[in-house]
Amino acid sequence: MLAAGVYDGEGPSTELLAAPVWHVLPSELPAGGKLRRRLYLRTGLLRQTLISPHGEAAALRFSSLARPGTVALRAAGPPAVVSGGTSLRAAPGTSAKEGRADGATFMLVPASRGGVAAAASEVADAGRVERLGAYVSSPETVPDADTAVAALADARRAGFEALLGEHRAAWAERWEDADVVVRGDEQLQLAVRFALFHLMGSVASSGEAAVGARGLAGPGYRGHVFWDTDVFVLPFLAATHPPAARAILEYRIRRLPEAMRAARSLGLAGARFAWESARDGVDVTPPAGRDATGRLVRIRTGESEEHVVADVAWAAACYLDWTGDEEFAAGAGLRLLVETARYWASRVRFDRDGRAHLYGVIGPDEYHEPVDDNAYTNVMARWNLRRAAEAAARSGGVAETERKRWLDTANALVDGYDVSTGLYEEFAGFFGLEPLVVADLAPRRPIAADLLLGLSVSPARRSSSKPTS
Numbered sequence: 001m002l003a004a005g006v007y008d009g010e011g012p013s014t015e016l017l018a019a020p021v022w023h024v025l026p027s028e029l030p031a032g033g034k035l036r037r038r039l040y041l042r043t044g045l046l047r048q049t050l051i052s053p054h055g056e057a058a059a060l061r062f063s064s065l066a067r068p069g070t071v072a073l074r075a076a077g078p079p080a081v082v083s084g085g086t087s088l089r090a091a092p093g094t095s096a097k098e099g100r101a102d103g104a105t106f107m108l109v110p111a112s113r114g115g116v117a118a119a120a121s122e123v124a125d126a127g128r129v130e131r132l133g134a135y136v137s138s139p140e141t142v143p144d145a146d147t148a149v150a151a152l153a154d155a156r157r158a159g160f161e162a163l164l165g166e167h168r169a170a171w172a173e174r175w176e177d178a179d180v181v182v183r184g185d186e187q188l189q190l191a192v193r194f195a196l197f198h199l200m201g202s203v204a205s206s207g208e209a210a211v212g213a214r215g216l217a218g219p220g221y222r223g224h225v226f227w228d229t230d231v232f233v234l235p236f237l238a239a240t241h242p243p244a245a246r247a248i249l250e251y252r253i254r255r256l257p258e259a260m261r262a263a264r265s266l267g268l269a270g271a272r273f274a275w276e277s278a279r280d281g282v283d284v285t286p287p288a289g290r291d292a293t294g295r296l297v298r299i300r301t302g303e304s305e306e307h308v309v310a311d312v313a314w315a316a317a318c319y320l321d322w323t324g325d326e327e328f329a330a331g332a333g334l335r336l337l338v339e340t341a342r343y344w345a346s347r348v349r350f351d352r353d354g355r356a357h358l359y360g361v362i363g364p365d366e367y368h369e370p371v372d373d374n375a376y377t378n379v380m381a382r383w384n385l386r387r388a389a390e391a392a393a394r395s396g397g398v399a400e401t402e403r404k405r406w407l408d409t410a411n412a413l414v415d416g417y418d419v420s421t422g423l424y425e426e427f428a429g430f431f432g433l434e435p436l437v438v439a440d441l442a443p444r445r446p447i448a449a450d451l452l453l454g455l456s457v458s459p460a461r462r463s464s465s466k467p468t469s
Contacts, residue, residue: 003135007278012286012287014284056078057078075129088117104149115138117135120132208251210278234318234319238323256336269342307376309381313340362374368430
């Protein structure tokens with residue numbers, strides 16, 4: 001159980017807070033037992049069947065989409081398997097302060113910021129149990145246990161059946177807006193819906209949503225936020241559930257002051273968002289990591305993978321284009337566009353011919369580092385400058401001389417595009433590199449490039465448990 005957007009630890013070791021586990025039944029999987037798990041994507045329900053020497057047991061559980069933080073389980077089977085036991089267990093390797101209030105168990109996770117869980121089990125008769133739970137978490141402070149106990153009391157008053165009905169109705173509404181139908185390929189259809197299910201279930205609809213690169217599927221990436229969230233997750237939510245997209249942007253907005261401090265520390269203007277972000281928006285990319293031989297390898301992504309700045313601006317524009325949120329356009333959205341444009345305007349360098357360049361960057365292709373004039377980075381920076389100039393013209397607050405400078409800089413930025421071939425050169429000098437065909441070097445695929453060529457670049461993702469393939 002992970003507390004979404006709540007981080008524990010410091011620096012590169014910062015990770016999502018491990019919350020108490022609520023759904024464990026007293027018996028471990030018996031020797032010779034067989035467990036079958038089936039996830040119903042349409043309704044967000046998990047059914048489990050355990051066949052053991054004690055007999056067959058079945059359980060149904062869900063995490064409520066209608067009441068985020070509320071969880072429910074119903075199990076039936078041999079008493080030795082489903083009855084008794086504790087309602088909450090501290091996550092492995094962690095400690096938690098345990099107490100009881102109003103007939104429920106609660107656990108408070110000790111951390112500078114954290115969460116609290118409360119749960120209660122009711123045994124209907126021998127071999128039948130219902131368990132309800134409530135989680136409350138905060139990225140800013142440790143919640144009071146009474147808050148979780150009160151949320152649990154609300155759930156108990158509603159009862160399992162009402163909670164189930166609310167939950168199913170909430171998922172039906174979300175799927176009505178978000179389903180993607182693939183005809184003629186059942187496996188692809190299932191894979192797409194499974195991905196959509198994870199996206200919809202990983203992002204809050206209010207407050208701020210720090211969406212790590214693994215979502216809430218596990219501890220990979222340590223829950224750190226990369227550009228993937230802004231460019232790949234937010235557009236889907238902007239089109240299907242705008243409040244969630246707005247919550248993702250709120251995570252960036254609240255860290256804008258830190259992004260501006262980061263830019264100033266480099267002698268630049270505007271805002272430079274962290275490549276690898278967690279609690280406070282300070283870059284938590286590890287400075288170095290060790291390869292398979294134990295050799296220390298410098299990690300440069302935090303220093304040089306700067307396209308995240310334009311990616312955040314692009315996310316804000318995507319939300320605006322889908323929703324027409326005028327308040328956001330004149331307020332926080334405008335600030336994001338303006339401060340990111342100011343960063344690029346101060347970051348570029350002009351040559352003697354008046355062409356603008358971005359030297360010493362890392363593009364989305366992290367296996368070449370550092371490079372000059374990465375096409376993706378330059379094109380995104382150019383778009384950022386133009387979109388900010390357009391927004392400022394409508395809303396005001398930016399001097400005309402600054403707007404003109406943005407447009408002139410955008411027009412001067414090189415992008416590696418060759419009109420005669422219709423091709424972009426990925427970065428300056430890319431076409432002069434030795435071509436390598438993966439099929440010639442690795443008959444069995446897929447294969448990670450670092451296994452093929454050696455770990456000389458971009459170990460940052462792996463240091464945060466993020467594989468590159």
